[in-house]
Amino acid sequence: MISAQQTGDRHLFFDHMLLTGGFARDVRLTIQGGVIAAIEAGVAAESGDERHGCGLPGMPNLHSHAFQRGMAGLAERRGPSGDSFWTWREVMYRFLDRMTPGDVRAVAALAYMEMLEGGFTRVGEFHYLHHDFGGRPYADLAEMSHAIAAAAGESGIALTLLPVLYSFSGFGAQPPQPAQMRFVMDIHRYGRLVEAADAAIRDLPDAIVGVAPHSLRAVSPEQIDALADLGAGRPIHIHIAEQVKEVADCLAWSEQRPVEWLLNHAPVDSRWSLVHATHMTPDETVALAKTDAIAGLCPITEANLGDGLFPAETFLTARGRFGVGSDSNVLIDASEELRLLEYGQRLLHRGRNLLAGGEGRSTGADMYMAAVDGGAAALGAASGLTVGAPADIVSLDIRHPSLAGKSGDALLDAYVFAAGRSAIDGVWRRGEQLVSGGRHRKRHKIVADYVATLGRLTA
Numbered sequence: 001m002i003s004a005q006q007t008g009d010r011h012l013f014f015d016h017m018l019l020t021g022g023f024a025r026d027v028r029l030t031i032q033g034g035v036i037a038a039i040e041a042g043v044a045a046e047s048g049d050e051r052h053g054c055g056l057p058g059m060p061n062l063h064s065h066a067f068q069r070g071m072a073g074l075a076e077r078r079g080p081s082g083d084s085f086w087t088w089r090e091v092m093y094r095f096l097d098r099m100t101p102g103d104v105r106a107v108a109a110l111a112y113m114e115m116l117e118g119g120f121t122r123v124g125e126f127h128y129l130h131h132d133f134g135g136r137p138y139a140d141l142a143e144m145s146h147a148i149a150a151a152a153g154e155s156g157i158a159l160t161l162l163p164v165l166y167s168f169s170g171f172g173a174q175p176p177q178p179a180q181m182r183f184v185m186d187i188h189r190y191g192r193l194v195e196a197a198d199a200a201i202r203d204l205p206d207a208i209v210g211v212a213p214h215s216l217r218a219v220s221p222e223q224i225d226a227l228a229d230l231g232a233g234r235p236i237h238i239h240i241a242e243q244v245k246e247v248a249d250c251l252a253w254s255e256q257r258p259v260e261w262l263l264n265h266a267p268v269d270s271r272w273s274l275v276h277a278t279h280m281t282p283d284e285t286v287a288l289a290k291t292d293a294i295a296g297l298c299p300i301t302e303a304n305l306g307d308g309l310f311p312a313e314t315f316l317t318a319r320g321r322f323g324v325g326s327d328s329n330v331l332i333d334a335s336e337e338l339r340l341l342e343y344g345q346r347l348l349h350r351g352r353n354l355l356a357g358g359e360g361r362s363t364g365a366d367m368y369m370a371a372v373d374g375g376a377a378a379l380g381a382a383s384g385l386t387v388g389a390p391a392d393i394v395s396l397d398i399r400h401p402s403l404a405g406k407s408g409d410a411l412l413d414a415y416v417f418a419a420g421r422s423a424i425d426g427v428w429r430r431g432e433q434l435v436s437g438g439r440h441r442k443r444h445k446i447v448a449d450y451v452a453t454l455g456r457l458t459a
């Protein structure tokens, strides 16, 4: 008989585990080469199995700007008048204007490490900081993509890299502002960047490259057509309808609202993720749900920036699909994204359990499973814990006081609404345990690099 050691098989045993059909008890996973080779439920643990409490599929983080982690807390001081998304953006532009590829790598590594500690196992990096100071292209067009890939490799998180096309400062092809020159390129250079990004991620397991027109204000209709072709077979992400001013500018330009315009002019389907989609009419909300595209929701950042509330109840009633993202990375916590998503709806509608799938259903479990599914689809990855998928797992400590006495869906209600990330004890990527006792195994080095980098950037 061949032993587990000889085949390289590993076995993880969970008292409770969220599989694609729901929670199961006494689940034994066989992992070969980082991939789930077998799932057995209702079985006894065997000697040599690693035993854990409650296993969940890792949450995909479908929208991140990793470098913005470095300015978390730097834009919370009141300015002379009317602080808004747009004044925040000026702070952000000043911050990024000092960053080298080495700085981006150090800051992104911290963000990705915190994502793993906070329950995320894959990140969609919406990456638009491409060029050197003043907008000069680096000798290697994908220099910054290499920095992102290196940070993903150091942390161990799975990467969906979304190089961003950014050409204009406003609707109607307005010329870019000086502060935007590090992002700007035309469609031809962008095609070369996507090829170079493919090469940059080649050695990262499970990595994917998608395409991303930044927003309707930063690209032209012709460029959106070109990207839809260029991105054949790849995920396509776009920022949309995040701000009321953006809706007003779009109406002035086209007499249509942003989501309305996109659905009328682009072949939006399940390959697409519309990030934010905050400001929609009920008709737009239902129309978006019907396309099967993913709504990319970032409740913590949307609250931090004062964007507004996504019409989640209407969208989910129309069977819309969504995932969550940490976007500005001002605070990184998968459970808190879900909690704030539901709480926004409770405050708006003065009701409770608004995003549960129906009577008797668990809000925490329904939101968690929907966000795993939608997030994975958005990032071009396998969804959940199934045979053949990478063993990307988050474990909750069932001895945590908030989880005491719970089983099944109630564990997710306790995680999302009560314990939060303090209940996370282990995180695995491709079967390799990166987080133990809530801490990433490279935390010491990654934090030291980050602190040194921030010291220079804020000097």
Ligand code: ZN
Residues within 6 Å of the ligand: 063, 065, 126, 239, 275, 327
């Ligand atoms: Zn964003």
